[in-house]
Amino acid sequence: MNVLRHIDSHMDDLVSDLQTLIQQPSVSAKNEGIEECSILVQKLLKKTGVKSEILRLRKGVAPIVYGEIRSKQNSSKTLMFYNHYDVQPAEPFELWDDPPFSGTRKGNKVFGRGAADDKGELITRIKAVEAYLKTTGDVPCNIKFVIEGEEETGSMHIEEYLKKYKRKFSCDGVIWEFGYVDAQNRPIIGLGMKGLLFVELSVRESIRDAHSSLAVLIKNPAWRLIEAIKTLRDSDGTILIKDWYKEVTSLSKKDLTIIQNEPFDEQVFKKEFGIKSFVGGKKGLDAKKALAGEPTCNIAGFVSGYTGDGAKTVLPSEALVKIDFRLVPKMDPKKQVSRLKNHLKTKGFSDVNIKVFHGEAAARTDSYHPFVAQVKDAADKSFGKSILNVSNAGTGPMHPFVEILKAPCISIGSTYMFSRIHSPNEFARVDLLKKTTKCMCLIMHNLGINQ
């Protein structure tokens, strides 16, 4: 294919455009360079030949850079690339070997904040479209770019944008903003993400801390909170809240086959964390099934009383625990919150206060959907091999895409799993950027021929 040869011979252009993107800081957490970077991305799309505009909700919300190009011959299918132009803060600066916004290239690596997450991924999508336009003057299917600027701060407004621009964004498939490549250079094709419910439970007993000799009279809120959270979960990980699993459906036959085929080295994993066994004594397939499809109830932090050096005999006035629940498809965060509240009440813990920080539903693309096979074929051809993954164990804003656009969402990309994203010396590998750009071309091709 001419298109793929074009990518081989234009990798220097890809790298220099990536460097330009990295050199424009765009830290959403500090609102640094967000407007500037959105303009730069728009320019890049225009240079490629993609019609582009800046979409806004209102002041104070980062704009979305939208791009669109229609296919002259096959216009019945539309592929969306969802990416983000914002990055994580680069601190601590002193741990970087090169300035974080320099985009320094050393051999096969381009370093900088955003090199992989997500400017590297974004550039592969743009260059794939460019390769088609430069060699054939057309694209095999319609292309839409939705590039947001608040991903690293939680994509607070993506749902509102999707609702507002539902018709403009309509498409037949979404390529997600990230995609990992494992240590054996196999891209992981992700079909979903878990949801998340983050809450804080607290108990206040008295108006001030007391001398611990008074523990014969004054109730300790830490004990109280421990008793309450002990009722939430069994030691094997099962969540004991009534109806917690009510809507959860079991994995399909195909999902199970995918999970069976997924590589997972239990020993290497345990060694990495210095642990001897898994929750509930899980082994083999059960461990893999849990990663993809099991809800969790995790204590993220517990604070009460004195935890400094030495001894202090104190009776704390308050205790607080932060808990995160990973959710699986069909679990509605709002419903789960009311089930949690109900649970505490019926168990006699009405004195436990609940504060909800964050609720996000899970998303999963049906593994039988034809788009899955099209992406898998493209990944196998460009990387030589690939791995299907039913669901990432983590959370991302995939649910509104699946729900509002009714389109399958798949993550596939160029991010080497040890490329230090969110950390100092983040880098992108040039060989993986090249393979991913080719992969994006083949996905466009596969969607285009399957009219």
Ligand SMILES: [Zn+2]
């Ligand atoms: Zn990130």
